[in-house]
Amino acid sequence: MTIEKSIENALFERVASLVLNPALPVAWPNIAFQRPATGYLRVTHVPNTSRRRFVGSTAPHQRRGVLQIDVFLPLNGGATKSTENAGKVAEHFPTDLKLPKDGLSVRITKAPDIVQGFSDETHWQVPLTISYDCFA
Numbered sequence: 001m002t003i004e005k006s007i008e009n010a011l012f013e014r015v016a017s018l019v020l021n022p023a024l025p026v027a028w029p030n031i032a033f034q035r036p037a038t039g040y041l042r043v044t045h046v047p048n049t050s051r052r053r054f055v056g057s058t059a060p061h062q063r064r065g066v067l068q069i070d071v072f073l074p075l076n077g078g079a080t081k082s083t084e085n086a087g088k089v090a091e092h093f094p095t096d097l098k099l100p101k102d103g104l105s106v107r108i109t110k111a112p113d114i115v116q117g118f119s120d121e122t123h124w125q126v127p128l129t130i131s132y133d134c135f136a
């Protein structure tokens with residue numbers, strides 16, 4: 001298994017273990033998904049540039065990136081519930097959380113960032129970004 005796949009699997013498994021009440025279906029990358037009229041989460045993995053932190057040619061690189069999770073709830077329900085759900089997702093990814101996978105450890109590097117929500121045609125969307133790194 002590649003390093004990149006292991007990192008992504010570690011992050012996605014953590015998302016899959018999230019419990020919200022009421023539960024929200026998850027739109028995963030490149031998997032068919034019918035947007036429900038109710039709420040849902042959308043997951044996007046954005047790997048960043050790797051950094052060489054050590055001298056040895058076989059030494060691990062620092063692999064950084066962002067996991068973006070967008071919280072969608074129906075329009076005209078107020079912003080508070082979407083923000084609350086985004087906060088619950090953020091709590092599921094605390095600073096310094098280590099996600100082991102295939103001999104690697106993916107670490108959440110800081111508290112997730114929740115940004116201002118906005119509307120699309122049918123839903124209110126609140127994005128949050130989760131920063132991580134992995135030495136591999």
